[in-house]
Amino acid sequence: MNNQLLPQDLNIYLKLASLAQQGRIPHAMICHGRQGSSKLALALKFSQYIVCENKQGNEICGSCPACIKSTKMIHPDIHYVFPVIKKEGKKRMDTVSNDFLPQWRASVLSNPYISIRDWMKELGADNNQPNINTKECNEIIQKLSLQSYESPYKILIIWLPEYLGKEGNRLLKIIEEPTDNTYIILIAEDLTRILGTILSRTQLISVPPVRDGEMLQVLQDDYHLEATRASQIVSLADGDMGAAIRMIRTTSQDYSQLLFQWIRRSYKSKPEDLTSLINTIANLGREEQKNFLQYGLSFFREYLFLIQTRKRGPRLTNEEYDIALKMQSIVDMEKCYHIVELLDENIRNISRNAHPKITFMAMSMQMGALLKGEDLSPVNI
Ligand SMILES: [Zn+2]
Numbered sequence: 001m002n003n004q005l006l007p008q009d010l011n012i013y014l015k016l017a018s019l020a021q022q023g024r025i026p027h028a029m030i031c032h033g034r035q036g037s038s039k040l041a042l043a044l045k046f047s048q049y050i051v052c053e054n055k056q057g058n059e060i061c062g063s064c065p066a067c068i069k070s071t072k073m074i075h076p077d078i079h080y081v082f083p084v085i086k087k088e089g090k091k092r093m094d095t096v097s098n099d100f101l102p103q104w105r106a107s108v109l110s111n112p113y114i115s116i117r118d119w120m121k122e123l124g125a126d127n128n129q130p131n132i133n134t135k136e137c138n139e140i141i142q143k144l145s146l147q148s149y150e151s152p153y154k155i156l157i158i159w160l161p162e163y164l165g166k167e168g169n170r171l172l173k174i175i176e177e178p179t180d181n182t183y184i185i186l187i188a189e190d191l192t193r194i195l196g197t198i199l200s201r202t203q204l205i206s207v208p209p210v211r212d213g214e215m216l217q218v219l220q221d222d223y224h225l226e227a228t229r230a231s232q233i234v235s236l237a238d239g240d241m242g243a244a245i246r247m248i249r250t251t252s253q254d255y256s257q258l259l260f261q262w263i264r265r266s267y268k269s270k271p272e273d274l275t276s277l278i279n280t281i282a283n284l285g286r287e288e289q290k291n292f293l294q295y296g297l298s299f300f301r302e303y304l305f306l307i308q309t310r311k312r313g314p315r316l317t318n319e320e321y322d323i324a325l326k327m328q329s330i331v332d333m334e335k336c337y338h339i340v341e342l343l344d345e346n347i348r349n350i351s352r353n354a355h356p357k358i359t360f361m362a363m364s365m366q367m368g369a370l371l372k373g374e375d376l377s378p379v380n381i
Pocket of ligand 1: 051052053054060061062063064066068
């Protein structure tokens with residue numbers, strides 16, 4: 001997947017390639033976009049283009065030694081810097097990106113849309129504050145002052161320069177006056193967290209969120225999801241391809257089935273039917289429970305749109321649309337607002353480690369009462 005750009009990113013890639021052909025690659029640039037956009041994938045592809053020994057126009061050859069090494073992220077002239085935590089057996093101040101390079105490569109190759117949370121999870125770090133430290137900055141300066149190894153070019157990719165903080169000042173000089181044939185590509189999500197002095201010295205390249213249609217295509221073609229599940233994930237991911245990939249890896253259920261079953265049983269309020277379903281949900285694990293509730297939330301938002309505008313939103317599948325039409329006799333706008341609140345509140349509860357069975361049981365009672373228009377006051381759990 002690392003090797004393929006989405007059709008929507010092609011324009012940006014072609015612009016960069018054309019700058020390269022004119023010998024006008026900016027010495028320092030920031031590819032920025034929301035979490036889960038293609039900014040890192042684009043930077044990897046463009047780096048490959050720069051070092052490819054056999055490129056024809058905009059085309060990368062894909063088979064020269066430089067291409068092979070860069071697709072495996074082992075090209076000696078493409079350097080990677082990213083936020084890290086203390087490495088076991090080392091002091092924090094002595095730990096740098098290279099200490100985690102194999103894990104970084106594996107993570108990015110399997111998901112170039114990786115988020116900082118995914119990365120911290122990969123490092124087994126829950127509460128540690130990642131950063132890019134002084135030693136790293138000094139090493140960057142040193143690396144870039146050395147001769148390149150195999151390519152005439154040296155490329156430095158800094159993922160999430162937001163984590164540089166004030167250390168970024170140490171890099172100003174190399175960003176302003178880099179050595180010849182050296183390119184610095186920063187991959188950022190939040191420009192407000194980057195020093196103004198860096199921003200003013202770099203060319204900004206804005207990368208849009210992944211479009212629903214293109215994400216759907218990837219989920220069906222590359223991940224072989226069937227259409228209904230792919231659409232559910234697209235609607236949950238909301239332009240964040242990394243989130244979609246995370247969901248594919250944690251999701252085992254068709255959420256629409258589960259949601260409608262849960263709503264039906266909550267409405268009927270038969271304790272034995274509810275208990276068995278809640279046990280199923282409790283066994284899913286916390287990530288999936290959150291995904292499930294998120295799915296419910298996005299369904300009811302679409303539903304709200306439908307009853308407000310009488311128009312079918314693009315994210316509603318045929319099955320969901322049929323159910324939504326039937327639901328109209330029971331769930332009016334007022335009830336729908338309350339359901340959205342209920343789901344929203346319980347996503348927070350589950351995230352805060354609330355007990356799943358108790359949470360889902362309380363939620364089911366509230367849902368049942370809501371649907372029957374009995375009692376809208378929240379149940380304390
Ligand atoms: Zn090549």
